[in-house]
Amino acid sequence: MPVAMKVWVSTLVFLVVGSEALTVPLINDLEPGKGWPQRNSVKQPNTHSEEVDPFVSTTEFTTEDPSFNNEEATVTNNVAAPPKIIARAEEIESKVDYSGTQLWKVPTDKNNARVVIGRLRRRNLISTWSGNQTYIDILVKPNAIENVTRIFKRESIDFNIVIEDLQKRINEENPPLDENEVELQDRRGHRMTWKQYHRLEDIHGFLDYLAKTYPAIVSVKTIGKSYEGRDIKILRISDGKATNKAVFIDGGIHAREWISPATVTFFINQIAENFDEESDDVKNIDWYFLPVVNPDGYEFTHTSDRLWRKNRKPLLGRQCIGTDLNRNFGYRWGGRGSSSNPCSDIYRGSRMFSEPESKAVADFIKTTSANFTAYITYHSYGQYLLYPWGYENAVPPDYIDLDEVGKSMAEAIRSAGGSQYTVGASSKVLYPAAGGSDDWAKSQGIKYSFTIELSDTGHYGFILPTSFIESVAKESFAGLRVLSRQLNKNLIN
Structure with missing residues (x-):
């Protein structure tokens, strides 16, 4: 967003x-009757439509x-x-x-x-x-x-x-923590809480802490560097079973959407800390989490401009900085809802995957041996649960499956916390936006590809107070459980 x-x-x-x-x-x-293409088989157009x-x-x-x-x-x-x-x-x-x-x-x-x-x-x-x-x-x-x-x-x-x-x-x-919370941080061995929006150092330190504390199920990998040299870190939670499906979850593509990394790290904490007590639906999945896709932009929102959106890669000969990473992925890149103007907040980049952050994500998904069957990218705001296509007013052949699972997830969210989420194809519910990560993931054969726009619906917008973090994350986790049940149901069938 x-x-x-x-x-x-x-x-x-x-x-x-x-x-x-x-x-x-x-x-x-x-075309009707055609099956879904095999992974990596979809050709990527290189159109250059102007922003309207x-x-x-x-x-x-x-x-x-x-x-x-x-x-x-x-x-x-x-x-x-x-x-x-x-x-x-x-x-x-x-x-x-x-x-x-x-x-x-x-x-x-x-x-x-x-x-x-x-x-x-x-x-x-x-x-x-x-x-x-x-x-x-x-x-x-x-x-x-x-x-x-x-x-x-x-x-x-x-x-x-x-x-x-x-x-x-x-x-x-984002007020400072009280003394009791600060003391609890010191005892825990990491600084992450879900009563505050944290800087990148705290988030990455939390990932490293979990990998050291639970080495049998948790591992951390740096899959690339941002333009300014920050690590792009993925955490995996897995019991190592060969039959496991895999789910890729990311947040923080757009820098100022702070509730997104907070929600993704909440998921990580819930699964890692409670893995032995979790349901088989959760344990039978290899979970891959990338809390902050855009580390440079995220840090910039903390230090300089709270409302910054793009990454921080400068453009030669331009006074403008940054590319919208969610217009830079290589499926239908350059189409509607993206801009060729480097000063635009929806600037698509000089070419598909021109940015180190989006390229790192794509390279990892394409080259890893994980059997990814779901991809979820968390954004804010508006309370929408969206599936492809985003590039045009179109839907994939299996959109009914996506719609059914999306509505089940939305119902679980409503039951857990009361928030109402609108479900549908992103180009219809919101607007066409070519070059999005969810469209690209779907083009790679990842069946359940969703963009979730978190709370709220406009009272706070992008400036969501920390008092909402836990409630938003808890109800979102209820939706994630529904997805895990669906993936395991497919495995049995």
Whole structure:
């Protein structure tokens, strides 16, 4: 599923997630009656479609755009290039300040709402965070609040202010631990809790601790390095049975979605610490966890810009940094919902798998001997459980299987914690987005491929307080148990 900085002068870059109103019927990627292709047999197109303005049309739009520092803004604004490329996030002297920025929820039942929002975005007055066919969440810069309010009233467009001051929410999001929790950290041998969002060092230290503590079932492997040289670490939990199915779970592809790595590490802790007491459904699976796909971006959100989305690889000759890793995977790369503009927050990269982080994931999945039958990537926000295809308004031949399992997982989540998740093909429920990791995993023959957009539905958005971590992770784990039962059922059959 956004940047004003001292060294970058006055550029604001917000992450954007949105939806698309679709009118064409669902289609299958393969002809009726054709079986699913063998692993690695699907050819990868190399198209170069340009990014479409998401709000020009009232019938087709996507709110994944570069927001305040969008394509139009980079042309019209007098933005000075930074004096140098900063190699490490720790070198940044000050954090981006979002004081006075507001989040509005705008119903889109009026025909002109999306058109007006598009015009405001192109004028660099707003950014979009999330949405679907009924509403759009927009961020409004402090100096634009009066102007945007006047335009909405003139056009009879309703809105609700969800967040009065974004910086205040950011300041309150991740408070320090109390003394009892700090003492418990020292006794445990690692610093991970699920009462706080942790830095990469804590997450990787936790993985290493589990590997040392439970060497019979837990192992850790570095599968590559990020652009800035950070480890891309995978943890495996397995009892070594040759008959085990394998599941790959990742988080943190988009840097600012902090609830994602927190949820994935919660899964790791639950399975590793309680393996002997777990059900056979869980124990009969080789679990592969990659909590932070985008370590550079994740660290950058802690040190410099809480709302950073992409990785941190600089682009030669450009003042813009980063590629959207979830547009860089090599199935239908370069299609709808991705951008060729390096300044866009949905920039797809110079070529498929141009980024070390996405390439490391793909190389591992393709070359490991694990029998991957499921791939789940955790994002936020919106409470959606999505399956392919994302690149176009289409579904794979076995979409009914995916839909049934997805709905069973969603029901388990609802029963465990009360959260309602919408289930469906991602291109239909949200918007087309080519180059996603879930589409690529499906193209490799991994049957159960899902993107899960975690809580909430917009009250906090990307700035979800730490008090929600455990409840979100626990209900998500209930959904994961449903998937494990399905995989073992298939094994028996």
